[in-house]
Amino acid sequence: MTPFFQDSIDTLMSSRSTEDVRFQLLKIAHLLGFENFAFGTRAPSLDSSPKVIMVNSYTDSWNELYQKNDFILIDPIVKKATFSTEPILWENELTESNDFCDAAKDCGLSIGWSNAIHKPNGASSLFSVCRSLESLTDKELNKISPYLYWVSNLAVQTLERVNNEYAGVVLTEILTPREIEILKWSSEGKTANEIAIILGISVRTVTFHITNSVAKLNACNKTSAIIKAVSLGLLDI
Structure with missing residues (x-):
């Protein structure tokens, strides 16, 4: 781990706002060889449907397209993450030719890694990093996976600290x-x-x-x- 990477981690952990977290997660994604990151959480709610909150570094045009077409309902990464805690390689999942996969590839969102975290209170989160070129090799994954797992857990902890909407209801109470x-x-x-x-x-x-x-x-x-x-x-x- 380089001192610069450790500095970025330290800054992430001391972030005071969602925008601070977004900036630091993007910086860390770049340090690990990726162009973008995404973090989403699905928090339980007692009086309505689960609340879905997302923060990412994607373009406004992609975010608008994603929401307009309800891509979250057919996103194969999200679908797999709902039932799995294993790391997800995008190239293994974005294999079909459909509206979502075609649009993602057109926007350069085809090579990535995702990790889902499921909590006892019913809340779940998904952290992803991605890039447009160069497939992830086993050698690269072996090198960066420990850092990716670490960052995905820190993203959950930090965003819950700066914005309690990410944590959902406090079920223990x-x-x-x-x-x-x-x-x-x-x-x-x-x-x-x-x-x-x-x-x-x-x-x-x-x-x-x-x-x-x-x-x-x-x-x-x-x-x-x-x-x-x-x-x-x-x-x-």
């Missing part, structure tokens, strides 16, 4: 341990009477906690509250 415990027993088919006996509390108290859980999760009933708690990583069944 949504339900109390008792509410989670009662939902757990409910998910196993236990009635309010049975849960009251198991926990040594009144049926009224059990019902009180279930009602609170349903309200906090913006659910319509106990069953939907359980489903939502599971999807947010609050409950294991």
Whole structure:
């Protein structure tokens, strides 16, 4: 690692705004042999669809084309990252001839590397670097992969620090341990009477906690509250 690269990492970690982070990530991408970077996050939300936020160094014309055509719905990199934590090489995925792949290649966005991070609270992020020329060789990947993994994790940490929208809801504060415990027993088919006996509390108290859980999760009933708690990583069944 060169002193200049370490300086860029240090500056990234002390960034104070999203624009500062964007500038430093682009500088680091250049140092690692790439032309552009992209970072996107999909954060869970209790009262709406998951919030998707992106920051990148792409041209305005590409970003506008991407949003206008809802390319996020057919982007093969995003699709694979949804279910994988393995590094993704773009040349292995951008093989079909369709609107997205053709447009990406026309814009010089065909050679790249991406890494997805999935968090227990249901939030996920995708960090990518790319260039228009020269395929990534095994030798180059062996050399730069440790730095790419490091930077992708730092991007998550730094952006969450400067802008809490990237972190999503603070799920640990949504339900109390008792509410989670009662939902757990409910998910196993236990009635309010049975849960009251198991926990040594009144049926009224059990019902009180279930009602609170349903309200906090913006659910319509106990069953939907359980489903939502599971999807947010609050409950294991």
